[in-house]
Amino acid sequence: MRPGLHIRNLGGAHAAILHRPHAVVQSLARQLTAIGLEVSTHWPDLGADAFNADFIFFDVDMGHDAQFPWPPGEAPMPTVALIGSEAPGRIEWALAMGAHAQLVKPIGDSGVYSALLIAREAFYARRALSDEIKSLRERLDERKTVVRAVTFLAARGMSEAEAYSQIQRMAMNWRVSFEAAARRIVARYAEEDGKDGDERSHGR
């Protein structure tokens, strides 16, 4: 079962607002404070302190890449776009910044709580996906290694299925991934075969 929203640890979380001084900042800060968060406001840019924030609310109307201490789309925390002008170019920029949720200005009496929860879920979902993609890529890159390891083992009399289960067993014994076990096998047998080759050439 999918775990419930972990809403309680919002208490004492730090939200940084990147917006020029404006009524929007007040309404936003009021709601955040009522929910139980600490609020800091920033303009014209975020500064390195922002790395300590748990949430970033950023203005889209006057926003640009250089306001952030990280590259576009790489914020290490959930971010919420504050959208005034719904011009496609601005929305495109907000998306490029990797916004996890949005609030449309003016900010009224509600909306911040759901933006916090949605942004946080989206942030963790996106991070879990990119971790998974990274690990799948690594495994994909190791396909050749696995084929070589099976070939080495087959050359020593094992069937293909036996070779696979041998690698699996080694991975378990060594407590490493299947691909890492295959890498070790390749390294070992490539060396042995290399020596064999040398000896043979001597014998001739």
Place this chain on the structure above:
Amino acid sequence: MAIGPRIQFAKRGQDRGLSVLGARLAKRRIEIGLLYSRSGTYTLIAEACRTGALSAIAEINADPDCDVTFIPVERDPGGNIDHYGPLCEEILSQTSARHIIGCVTSWSRKEVIPVLERSGGTLWYTVPYEGFEASDHVVYTHACPNQHLIPLLDWALSRHGRRVYLTGSNYIWGWEMNRLTREIVSGAGGEILGERYLPIGGLEIGRIVDEIEATRPDFVMNSLIGASQYQFIAALRDLGLSDERFAPENCPVLSCNLTECELPALGAAGEGLVAAGPYFRGSTSWPGGGSFGSSHEAATAAAVHALARLLAGRPGAEYESLSSLLASPTAGACNIDPKTHHSTLPVLIARVQSGQFRIIEECGLVAGDPYLTRDRSQATAPEGRTLRVVK
């Protein structure tokens, strides 16, 4: 009926223009809205709130040291959800009232908030609710979950067990109360045996009772309202009479919104019910003292008194925004957190015995924490929390 002055206005007669000959303080006539359904399924609660409002208004109006006379402007949505928004609008546009005391269901409160936002009005909401709201246009004078559900579950989980059945009326109150209960019970290693809802006013409780009989829970968390609740409690009483396993001492029914105002509708079936609330008849811990028919009445009277305190001695204050009123010097004594607009209230657990609530646990004064973000020890540790006992 409320007795005794709960607000002591400083005797500053001359400052306020009171004549040395002893003439009464000139009173400002200020209209306030009352928005209660006088018919429909939850009318007993609405009537209790209305009684609290009218008796507090009478007290303010009779107080020679308070320069405010409240003129109630009443509208009756008749239990029809679609009438709340328009009638709230009507009060704010056709009268001079900026403050409205009213609404019983969360559904109706959510209907009036957009109207309040547009017109700059304020709702004083005086019944228990499910939390997760802190509108800039609403003051919440009754309990939210850290003041009712969480302490009630603390009590039940440690005394009755962790196998729980959930029921409720099919709207936000029932849904959110049961979601929270599920989270807390699961966190305590317990089990939810079933969860069923009835439409507001629905009476088809047979399936719920059958499931309770089949699953044999340690207690039942009941967030039904109105007629559905009365029907359900009567049926469970019958079940308990035919099988002791379901008698109140073995399988109590818990509620976070049941007060004295609904006991007449339950009759003998109410015996053994356990409820959490900030006030029960005879309790002495209510902020400012006083004696009321129920916590619904007490919390509504408290709203009227707090409003009077915010407006007294400051002509024109009746047109200020709520945030500005709560920033005024008198606001500190009103027991309302200016950040969340929620109140600090006693937390009591009581059981119906011989037709009356008897307090079985006092958990002290607790500040409203609508988002459950402030007091983590209380919010996340349903077991082992130290209870403070107050006089």
